[in-house]
Amino acid sequence: MKNFKTRFSTYKNTFRERYQNHVYESRDRILLLIKTLSVICSAIALVFLVYRYGFHVDAPIERVIFGTLDIIFFAFAAFFTLRVIYDSHWIDFLRKNWFEALLIAFIILFGAINYILNFRITYYYFELLGFTNPELANQHFLSIYMLLMIGLDLTRITTHLSEINYKPATTFLLSFVLLILMGAGLLMLPTMTPGRTSLDLIDAIFTSTSASCVTGLIVVDTATAFTLKGQIVILVLIQLGGIGMVSFATFFASFLTQGVGIKHQSIIQDYLSSESLVSATKLLRKVVLITLFIEIIGAVCIFYAWDEELWEQSQQFENIGEKIFFSFFHSVSAFCNGGFSLFSGGMADTNYKIDRMYNLHFILVWIVVLGGLGYTTIEDIFSFNNIKERFVKPWKQWNVVTKINVYTTFTLLAIGTIGFLLLEIEKLTDRTIIQAFVTALFQSMTTRTAGFNTMDFEALNPATIMMCLVLMFIGASSGSTAGGIKITTFVLVFVAAIANIRRQERIVIANRTIPDELIRKAYSIFIFAIAYNIVAIFLLLLVQEPSSPNDTKFILKIIFEQVSAFATVGISMNLTGELSFWGKVIIIMSMYLGRVGTLTLALALSNAVVTNSYRYPNAHVMVG
Template sequence: MGSNTNDFINQWLLKYQLSVFKYERIASVINTFVAVVILIYNYGFYIAEEELKVLLSILDVIFFVYCISYLLRIIFSSHRFKFFKSTFVEGTFLLYIAFNGLFHYFFGVRLIEELFKSFWLDNPFIQYVNYLFFCLFILISIEITKSSSSISEYKIKPSTTFIFSFILLILLGTFALMLPACSIGIDESMSFLDALFTSVSASCVTGLAVVDTGQFFTFKGKLVILFLAQLGGIGIVSFATFFATFLSKGVSLKHKTIIQDVLSSEDLSSATGLLRKVIFLTLLIEALGSILIFFSWDSNLVFNNLFQKIFYSIFHSISAFCNAGFSLFPDSLNTYIVSDETTEFSTPGMVVDLRHMYGLHLVIGFIIIFGSFGFTTIEEIFSPQKIADRFRNPWKKYSIGTSISLYSTVILILVGMIAVFFLEIDELREDRTLFESLVASFFQSVTTRTAGFNSMDFGSMKPSTIIVMIFLMFIGAAPGSTGGGIKSSTFYVLLLSSIGIIRGQERIVVRKRTISDDNIKRSYSIFMFAAIYNLMAIFVLTITELDNPNIDILPLVFEQISAFGTAGLSMGITGELSSFGKVVIILSMYIGRVGTLTLALALSSTVQTNKFQYPEAHVMVG
């Protein structure tokens, strides 16, 4: 009898399953949209405490809908245990929220608020509201992650999905930066163009800025920039895939293809496994970098409080590893001002001198290098398993990709360091010792590999030094890294290929391995796209900035290559660019981040090839 009743109930549930799932999905989308609006309203605008109580009532309804939605999905699921197992994280979190809500409903006590009171926190009610909105943010992230998993249902190229994910991130960042609560002491919010420029610069980990980041943005605005840089550094799809591995059992093939392209992984099947290792290593390196930066600040630099010192350390660590180049100081690491000239420090008469914090320069420099290696290289060098293998077999060689990344990084850094040291020796030795001059040269060479920090004034550098910097910015970092440019491996393959053609070699061999024709063709395609685009962009900039007497051709070329290489360095003309000039730089930062070849593949149509070949023709070249 019981079995028949159970079968009857299951048949009845199965009868209405599709209808319930359909309306549940619609309700979830509407609920998530309302949740996003409430989240933006709470943190994007200045609101009174009375309004917060109204928002709490709305939050209760939103949480209730999320819980009912999950409950319906369990009840009407054909395999309830399997469904709960695959959504264990989401289910456990909603159960926790439901318990707190029911406890407050029946007993009139907010457990978490009482906990905050016991810790003697300032204004426990506000802290409790922040806690609720943090829970809401997690639920929104879960919903967005689930939605992103559905991209495999659409016939869209992985490259197209990748570039549109950046467009989405940029637009969200632009809207967030335009909110009143993100800007300090201004009657109106940030203009759309400046917000778009800043959002693109942060999302594409460039670092070019039209305003002083430290003094223009509030703490919330700085968090938005930090959030954009972190997501932009690894890729929003990468993060979505990473969290999807915790929320469900599988990841779609399209997700894996995108991750393979982002991380430059050789094996599609191991792409998601590599992604998990990469994100954990990224967070670990950023955490260790934050600690080292925390202890690298000079004792003469007095922060307002411990929290500010910690936040500054975390901000610059993430900005350095993601090669974002954003700094909270007016002139990056070349800052030399009195605290009275900035709103960031309350100690009167204090000299904020970062030019001579060489320990800080070295720490940030090495964090930048780790970020420019490429994720596969980081995983191969620093993962515990690979380190253990290296101890067991010290003579084991790194993979060819890792070796190229390491050697090219070291060689290009040394080339830049030597060039800066000898070309700028007069300026360096004015107020620096030999060791300090070498550190300054090293740091400036490192930062041209798409990092964006500066410890020297580029506006006063010799034209010969600027040309070397342009060369390094154009090459950029290693593939699969947070940096831009044509990539060091591309330059390496081009160099070997050109030498091989001159010598009459039929194939290019590295460590007894042949570089495939596809790799060589890809390298030439990337170089040609990059060269042609930059020439066109420079040509347009010379027209848009024609009426600006303060901007010469060399600063324009430097600005353009810096934007394309996502280096974020400038000769001081970013804020003086015209509106059209800013648009050109915005486009260059975006193309430089997503990659010229990725953009071309996304926009191109599939070519129908045939198994026949036309007779060869002789074309005079050279």
């Protein structure tokens, strides 16, 4: 017996050693094969899902599609199992990839119940919950589940960004190009628009750019030109464009997988205006959670702010689901400063009397303001740790960026509100004082890159339009969902100019010295923005003709449209729908550059840094 135990132990140790050697020798080859097959399966699944929801398909084709998806589900389960087997520290692997492991466990469990016990458990529960079409609900559930698996697969791919020889700025620019092209392709699918006609290519690119760059300018009516599927695509584009597709990928990579590379962190550092790579990665998780939290709270507030008593019976929400979708859509559009609305007239819609829902307007103002403050500012003000620390240490103040953003935001908001009240008082006489104030506050807010409007901007006074142009050009805070040259850029340029007039050697804000590098960067952004807008306005005047010879406001409309596009505001003097083909192309470029930033584009296109540490003799040049 003893000899048997000895031989068995020797055999077991030999088998374990051979197994470990085999695993070690074939590990890289097998993992590469798994990665390749996983990408192929994700691509096939994505094509099938696009075909299922983008085209009008019959029931037999649907069965083929979801039968193929079932096979891909099991393939993902097999790939994950092999990755666990070929990992030398499989417990740590499961701990780091806990979310994916949970999804795979459900796939195996549901698959066993469906195919071994011949019991469709998901279908059964949808039937139990009272869905009128449980089979369709089951298809939607499986599709969302598959998209989640594809998203995890794509997330693993994005972790290899550091291996690509591109600058962080270039990667950031390309991420928006990719998002725009994918959005345009989806919006051109037959089921995205009513009937069986597809959206024109230029209109699809324009709409996708406007949504991805959170602008809000539209060449087709979002409420009537798109089906529910098309509106959901626009909603996703606004969400991804507001936070940034790379930010989402980095968030999931850091939260669900083994981490991110330096290039990922560099992109996020620039996007969030963070002080260091470490703080950028930590802030990113808070960014996504803050965004979702505010959007959900905003959706709840909007849900109860709809004044359906103003609507006729034919204009009521069809069901509770439609009301929830409208609430969430406008909350996301407001926080991301998107400006898209599911009403044909936007917030100025008189048919649904949205222009008279002042409680709704007031809620939207606060959602937009929070979206425009910037994530670092929101985190500095509202994080539990900072609130607790300031309660214990009342002398602990906000950081400099928070002070600049908050004080300047509310100063510009007050200037705009007072300006609208004084300059457009004759158009507000049909409202009470409170209603007139909310209307003026809403219009002041919307010029800060929100894109909503409750008044006809074409009918406003030229002086009001001029005030709007200034507010639009300044925009909101850095590291936010808003556009413009940003508040901090404006403040630094303004303070630097005042300091230069006073012949001060250093720029000081809130008892802190501002480095010369930041001042130069602010001036660069300011000059690039002015230069680009001048060129774009000139080109628009060449390719665009007035709708009538007596249009005295044509030049003003062109200027307003261009600044609105560049600042990603999204309000218009009713010119967007009249744009020519080349006019749309110019506005598309303006929305894109306004979102990614002219300085980011310059850094992406520039070559290696040419140092000028050497110094020539000083020269005197007459200025002014």
